[in-house]
Amino acid sequence: MDIEKAIGYLRGYNGPEVKLMEVCGTHTAAIFKSGIRSLISPGIKLISGPGCPVCVTPAAYIDKCMEYASKERHIFLTFGDMMKVPGSDGSLSSLGKDGNVELMYSPFEALDKAEKNKDITFVIGAVGFETTAPAYGLLLKEAMRRGIENIRLLTALKTIVPALSWICENQKTISGFICPGHVSVITGTGIYEELARKYEKPFVVAGFEPEHIAAVVYDLVRQTESGKHKVKNLYPGAVREEGNKEALKVIDDVFTAGTAVWRGLGAIEGSGLYLRDEYGGFDGGSRGLDKDIELPPECSCAHVIVGEKDPDQCPMFGTRCTPIDPYGPCMVSAEGACGIWYRNR
């Protein structure tokens, strides 16, 4: 497709308002990076959905992480993003030197550590969508093969389709969805077919280069205008209809679906991934971590996550809530909508 023509079309668009939601934090960042908002008609709204796994993690989960980080003979392993997310009483980083927290770059680091230090239990904070779940699955398979017993997984892994269904049910004004590129590499595009049929909305998978962003916005606007609701794959270099079968098998071998709480959305049936009984010995107590903190009435994270509000419509945005001193989870994570808006405001 001719990108310049597509942008020209989007700039001149003067039809009814089109609201497109991206459900991947990396897309939120890519949309800002591309500068596309400054190029297209104000009649086309790009809004950020619940695409950051860190942002939708409830406080009870953070509390549990902190409990492990404060426990003797335990080390809590996490990615950097989780450090500042507020639980009901502080965050992992607020533990400072008292916390047994180690930042990891890959969950597989846990294997060697656990093997070398048998008297310490290594608890891994597993947060993410389908993209990250297979790695945790492989990790446990490997731990089992090597007979490593001092590893626990504290999971807040989630799947995207139940969340998309929730949004389609509850946010009727959204015209179409920019489907996550990385998640779709694992899941394939087939998972969006039923949603597209049932809710009569287009779902288009996109990559992360500026040209991909322009192409997906153009396609969704054209589909909306002509009343179409097709699933399309505009990221064919990486995404296949059937997904990555091996990765899906690992997820299925190790995890089973259950109810999970999403900050801002509430409990969604079948949207969480929990360890199957065969791997139950590795579970760090991941179920039932549902309680969330009472955000102050002004904090709009819950509205931002479902696309009801843009981050800068929150009264705390940029004043009492900034990336340096975040209040809401959407400001904390590098992938969170508020943080991305703030850095690009």
Next chain:
Amino acid sequence: MKITMAHGSGGRSSQELMERIFGKYFSNEILDKMEDGAVIEMEGRLAVSTDTFVVTPLVFKGGDIGKLSVCGTVNDLLVMGAEPKYLTCGFILEEGLELDMLEKAVASMAAEAEKAGVTIIAGDTKVVNGAGGMYINTSGIGIIPEGRNVSAALAEPGDAVILSGNLGDHHACILSARMELENGIESDCACLGDVTRALFHAGIDVHTMRDVTRGGLGTVLNEIAATSKTAIEIDEEKIPVSDEVKGFADILGLDPVYMGNEGKIAVIVPAEQAEQAEKAMKATDHGKDAKIIGRVTEAREGAPVSIRTRLGGTRVLDMLYGEGLPRIC
């Protein structure tokens, strides 16, 4: 052999350390007098700077903490338009540090100082409890030759912004080492005297220079815009980044415009001299990838630094917030 608390006692062991390592590499007329302070004679406008180096790992591809501690301070002087002359250095050594490691760092400092034409005229060593780490502070002094007037306050609307080379090499190199990732990325750690001198020799009226270290280009340009009360606009497509660093940054969710460098400067010159300045920089070893990346404009409402994107849109380039932690998905 390892560093012990005795090496910091000021007694016999300290003296041995002086003779075996510092004396061996740093020997010069001023230092060898072994007085409590160095006495030097200088005239004219002077530039002074100090910086402390705490990098881990102590040795990385393309350098070590010793080389870094000389380059960092020398570059701070160079970007003020100065010719660096003298350095002082303070070492904080943690107990358990390998003597070989200290010797390696000191040898690199001496070699880099000689290359940069600066003399190390004073030093100090302390030993503290710890786990074999090492920290170095260097302070430097240089003379600003007649006719040079370089300051962040002097960037003017209409000026061009030139970057001396690829972004992100040092940051990616250090992060790779910490993450034990194998790749060919080398730190850009270097003294940039060849680049700054080339500009002055070509007769360029350099308004502003800044070394693009921690916080990256985004932070440096915001500082310049704030100090000079201007706005700056850069072109995304012109920002030089090597393919390897770009791939590395993409995977980890880092943005090269916020990645640290140890051998890159941003230079602001009058628009009509921009091409000549770029050419002069390109002819040097450390400026061969120099590129005009943008322009200074009148101050305006809102964020002062913006990027023109590949699609032709614009976005704000803010300062770096937080630590730039790698993302999780």
